[in-house]
Amino acid sequence: MPTGDADTYLVEAVQRGEPAAWREVIDRYQGRLVSFARRMLAERSDAEDIVQETFLGLLRSLPNYDPNRSLETYLFAILRNKLHDHLRRRPKGQRQSLDQLEPEDTPQAWIDRDTPSGHVASQERLTAQRAALVSGLRQWVEQCTLAGRFQDLIVIEMLVVLGLRNKEVAADLGLTETAVAGIKFRVLEQWRALLQSAPSATEWGEAELARDSTVGRIWREEGVSCLKRSTLGRYLLGVLDEDWNAYIEFHAEQADCDRCHANLADLRSEEQRDAAAHEQLRERCFASSVGFLSQRPG
Numbered sequence: 001m002p003t004g005d006a007d008t009y010l011v012e013a014v015q016r017g018e019p020a021a022w023r024e025v026i027d028r029y030q031g032r033l034v035s036f037a038r039r040m041l042a043e044r045s046d047a048e049d050i051v052q053e054t055f056l057g058l059l060r061s062l063p064n065y066d067p068n069r070s071l072e073t074y075l076f077a078i079l080r081n082k083l084h085d086h087l088r089r090r091p092k093g094q095r096q097s098l099d100q101l102e103p104e105d106t107p108q109a110w111i112d113r114d115t116p117s118g119h120v121a122s123q124e125r126l127t128a129q130r131a132a133l134v135s136g137l138r139q140w141v142e143q144c145t146l147a148g149r150f151q152d153l154i155v156i157e158m159l160v161v162l163g164l165r166n167k168e169v170a171a172d173l174g175l176t177e178t179a180v181a182g183i184k185f186r187v188l189e190q191w192r193a194l195l196q197s198a199p200s201a202t203e204w205g206e207a208e209l210a211r212d213s214t215v216g217r218i219w220r221e222e223g224v225s226c227l228k229r230s231t232l233g234r235y236l237l238g239v240l241d242e243d244w245n246a247y248i249e250f251h252a253e254q255a256d257c258d259r260c261h262a263n264l265a266d267l268r269s270e271e272q273r274d275a276a277a278h279e280q281l282r283e284r285c286f287a288s289s290v291g292f293l294s295q296r297p298g
């Protein structure tokens, strides 16, 4: 499952209105969220303000939170929304970083700008289809990493994240175009097998292996191939093998995953982080949002 057991436990405790659990959620995620926001905002104080709003947004939208969704994905989606709104309010000349946020990738339907409105039945059906698709794709990524099939993973990311063509993928990886076509064919077979029982509307044709496809959109929105924080930690310690290192470098640098970037930056600064500043931000986020926590029914 994409959601860690600890997160599931924490979210349930927060839904019951337990302040200690809420403080723990903030403590756990504030660092990577600030690192992410700082890629768009020069001022640390601006980044911290946005992160504070993000935690508030999480509490407000908690009644709509789907426990099958990873808490990190959910928080980053709220943060992207907040950043997008913030940057859009700036004068035109200062908006260059807005493009990086890809507002079309922001999963508006399930964030719904924090409005705890009820979902209609068709929306729920779509959400279930999407969850099945995400879970199947994540399973495939895990199979790739366990079996060391990192090249397949890189090829797919080049197609659905970077939007490259067969020819470009082949040139980049030093493969023939026939080899790339073979990988695509094989991967589609694997996806069909993994997702045959899922209520998915996807046809699983070649068209799904493109940036503007349903798979492409969901892949980027959900961070399907994003790395676990523990894996990134091991990468920084230098204890992973070469294939793993090469994949992580591809994913974070070449594919420019801002979420894994943010996690790496946060992990790198974790040791030299000013403990007092960390605590100060946590308490600020906590104080500004805890009032909403106690209003949770049941």
Ligand SMILES: [Zn+2]
Residues within 6 Å of the ligand: 223, 225, 226, 227, 251, 257, 258, 259, 260, 261
């Ligand atoms: Zn990532």
